Structure formats: structure tokens, C-alpha cells
Amino acid sequence: xxxxxxxxxxxxxxxxxxxxxxxxxxxxxxxxxxxxxxxxxxxxxxxxxxxxx
Numbered sequence: 001x002x003x004x005x006x007x008x009x010x011x012x013x014x015x016x017x018x019x020x021x022x023x024x025x026x027x028x029x030x031x032x033x034x035x036x037x038x039x040x041x042x043x044x045x046x047x048x049x050x051x052x053x
Contacts, residue, residue, distance in 0.1 A: 006015055026040045033039075 022044075026044065029035075029043075030037065030040050
């Protein structure tokens with residue numbers, strides 16, 4: 001990872017809100033699909049890999 005680190009305001013603000021949004025969206029997707037939690041984890045892993053260096 002780079003030397004960049006978020007400020008406390010960023011962590012408590014936009015980052016926390018974004019993580020909450022992702023959790024809510026994943027919960028809704030899991031309910032809609034009726035899939036197990038590991039499937040959602042696989043989707044999130046695939047998404048994370050698009051941002052890996």
C-alpha cells in the first residue's frame with residue numbers, strides 16, 4: 001500500500017459512510033438472491049482485485 005493515509009475526518013466521514021453503504025447494498029443483494037454470505041464475499045473480493053496494484 002502507498003504512504004497515503006486518510007485523515008481522521010475522512011475515516012469518520014466519507015469512508016465510514018461508504019463502508020456502511022456497501023454493507024447495506026450487500027445485505028440487500030444477499031436477501032434478493034437468497035445466496036449464502038460467502039458468495040457476497042467472493043463478489044467483494046473480485047471488486048477489490050480491480051483496485052489492487
